[in-house]
Amino acid sequence: MMNKKLGRGWILAGLLAATATTAGLAGAGLAQSGQAMHGMSGMSGHMMSADPAAMEAHFDKMLAEVLPDGTPEQKTRLKALARTVHADLGGVHAQFRQVHERAHAMLLRPIVDRAGLEALRVEQLHQIDVVSRRLVGALADMAEVLTPEQRVRLAAHLKER
Numbered sequence: 001m002m003n004k005k006l007g008r009g010w011i012l013a014g015l016l017a018a019t020a021t022t023a024g025l026a027g028a029g030l031a032q033s034g035q036a037m038h039g040m041s042g043m044s045g046h047m048m049s050a051d052p053a054a055m056e057a058h059f060d061k062m063l064a065e066v067l068p069d070g071t072p073e074q075k076t077r078l079k080a081l082a083r084t085v086h087a088d089l090g091g092v093h094a095q096f097r098q099v100h101e102r103a104h105a106m107l108l109r110p111i112v113d114r115a116g117l118e119a120l121r122v123e124q125l126h127q128i129d130v131v132s133r134r135l136v137g138a139l140a141d142m143a144e145v146l147t148p149e150q151r152v153r154l155a156a157h158l159k160e161r
Contacts, residue, residue, distance in 0.1 A: 055086070066157055067150065077145045085138040092131055099124050 059079045063070060067078070103120050106113045143151055 055083070059083075066154055067146070069150070070146075074145050078142055081138060081142050081145070085134065088134055089131060092127070095127060096124070099127075 056079075059082055063075045063078060067075065070078075099120055103117060106116050106120075146154065
């Protein structure tokens with residue numbers, strides 16, 4: 001009987017880990033869509049470090065590549081929006097990691113806390129919704145900075161990647 005409970009716990013752990021991974025990937029996928037231009041220069045998402053000089057250099061390179069005809073005002077506004085989103089969402093990965101650790105701890109207890117696991121699931125879904133709303137808003141803000149022609153060219157450029 002104990003092995004059966006332990007087996008179920010590990011199955012639940014696997015399912016929860018898969019859910020956490022899916023949620024993390026969804027968040028990362030959304031982050032990648034919000035950082036779509038950023039990936040074009042070859043830097044990976046985690047290379048967008050806390051180093052402000054490296055981040056500025058990266059934003060400059062990205063803007064030069066994808067918006068060569070952008071006005072200085074457009075580039076300034078886009079960089080400000082990107083900085084804000086980066087700062088706002090910087091802790092998301094850490095939050096997902098904490099939820100995973102909490103779930104792991106719950107699953108190692110003698111009795112599986114189903115209500116606690118469900119609360120973690122709901123918490124994680126809420127966090128994904130917050131991230132999604134923030135990224136969609138930021139993408140709309142950034143799109144409004146560009147002209148319709150620039151948006152068409154940018155979309156074509158992104159499609160090539």
